Amino acid sequence: MKNSIWYISLLVFTFSSCNYFVLKKDKKEELVKEKLDKFNWDEVEQPPLFVPCENSIEEELELCFQNTITKHFHQFLSDQPIKVKNRINDTVWIPVLITKNSQILLKDFEIPDRIESEIPNLKDLLETAINSLPKVAPAHKRGTPVTALYKLPLVIRID
Numbered sequence: 001m002k003n004s005i006w007y008i009s010l011l012v013f014t015f016s017s018c019n020y021f022v023l024k025k026d027k028k029e030e031l032v033k034e035k036l037d038k039f040n041w042d043e044v045e046q047p048p049l050f051v052p053c054e055n056s057i058e059e060e061l062e063l064c065f066q067n068t069i070t071k072h073f074h075q076f077l078s079d080q081p082i083k084v085k086n087r088i089n090d091t092v093w094i095p096v097l098i099t100k101n102s103q104i105l106l107k108d109f110e111i112p113d114r115i116e117s118e119i120p121n122l123k124d125l126l127e128t129a130i131n132s133l134p135k136v137a138p139a140h141k142r143g144t145p146v147t148a149l150y151k152l153p154l155v156i157r158i159d
Helices: 002-021 025-038 058-078 113-118 122-131
Strands: 088-098 104-106 139-141 144-146 148-158
Touching: 058 122, 058 148, 088 113, 088 122, 104 122
Parallel strands: none
Antiparallel strands: 088 104, 088 148, 139 144
């Protein structure tokens, strides 16, 4: 008799305690919502990669990406015959969109009037510079290619 009561008690305990181990739908949705709230949508885990950057260590990937674009813009704009009437010493922020399909696009942006009056074809030059960039692999977030927007500073210093 004692054994049967013990087995029945164990059986009741087992069946009633199973509910504590099952993840209910409400709790599952709460967990997903909590994870999504903690997820930083503005940062990528791996920046876009140009071919010269592929052999860089993980900590240097972002710096390599920035240096590649900066050198390319500097070289391209240095080769252009830009003549101005007045001195210019200003910074323009250039929005560059790198899509998950590896396209590099120049987003629309405003150029200060003073710079635009001195260099009216600056947007065209920048568009040409963007189009002449080498092929790039897209940024990745959790192993998935994503579209990333970068704002690059262009310091214009002409005497």
